[in-house]
Amino acid sequence: NHTKKTVAVVDLAVAFEEQASDDAESSALARIAAHKRTKYDPIKRHLEHQGWKVHLSALVYGSLGAVASGNHKVYTEHLGLLKRDAKRLDRQLSAACIQSSRRIWNLHCSQHRARQHQARPSQGPRGSRATETGGTPSQRSRR
Template structure:
């Protein structure tokens, strides 16, 4: 959970990531401009749980020239893809964790994983 210091959309983590991406590729932009290319640097960012910053819509409509309807649809599809991918990653992590628990010799990891140690022959 990220607590924003203000209501300013530029203070969010996704806005900072977008600014970082633009700064990261600024050198490539300058290089291409020196070669005579007209370059516009934009960043599309999405949160792992589908969060979409408002700046994405501007990139899609103004910088890439998509119709508002198409931009909204693409934004939603990309957001859904992020959610689905995050779920797949989480499910894979959980299945690998369960597999490691079942492979542990003689309950040696029981305390680490919060599991129950295996029963001995006594009752």
């Protein structure tokens, strides 16, 4: 906002979820959010030196759909979204993370199977394309 001389720097991260304890502050999502804010500290200092008010934020989602506790505050306070819009966007991004993770996993599995088939060329094909990509075989191919 040029008239108020305010700027919001928001970095989005999708992290592999690994949490050893129930403490939200020690979670991988909290650590990544802190890292993202630290990453932009030099930019924040530069802009503040020029008279801007800077809000550094991180939106962090887990690869299996977890949502960092601070995301809602970023949407509503730093970006000015209505609470219902923030909640809807949070759900949509969480679902997108799950869908993308599934696509990545299916790609990984199909590539792994392809490498296994290349290592054993004397054997014939073992399944249909649907089963190689993690899908369910059609009724005809189950017979």
